[in-house]
Amino acid sequence: MPPTRITLTSVGYLHQPTDADGYPTPPTADPIEDVRERLCDPAVARDxxxxxxxxxxxxxxxxxTPGASKFLDNLTAHALLPAGPRRIAVGCAGGKHRGFGY
Structure with missing residues (x-):
């Protein structure tokens, strides 16, 4: 069986378009993992x-970051399930440090 393609998106909630009520519009993905309160913000490391x-x-x-390895392990296990996700989004405030670049 050929490998399944999974799209991983880094979301910066401060940069997302907003809806009529001013809330960030979520990306098309399942799951959408909001790590703003689960992991510390790497932007606080000034260097x-x-x-x-x-x-x-x-x-x-x-x-x-405490919890990051476990988070990645759980996300990987979920992605490897036969009926696992095809699109995964990981969101934080800016998206720059946990994403793949700007």
Whole structure:
């Protein structure tokens, strides 16, 4: 059986279009994981604030965040289920540090 393609989207809630009530419009994905309250914001580490998620220094800070490894393990296990998701979105405030760049 060929591998299943999964689309992973980084969402910056501060940059999302908003609906008529001013709430961010969610991306088309299932699940949408909002990590703003689950993981600390890597932007508080001043030495990486101007970098993006492809930078190894940013990746080291994000993966060292308490709960990040377990979050990734759970998301991976969910994605590998036979009827698992085909689109996954991970959202935080800006999207720059947990995403793949700007």
């Amino acid at each position: 990486i604030v101007d970098l993006h998620g492809r930078d190894p220094r940013v990746q080291a800070v994000v993966i060292a």
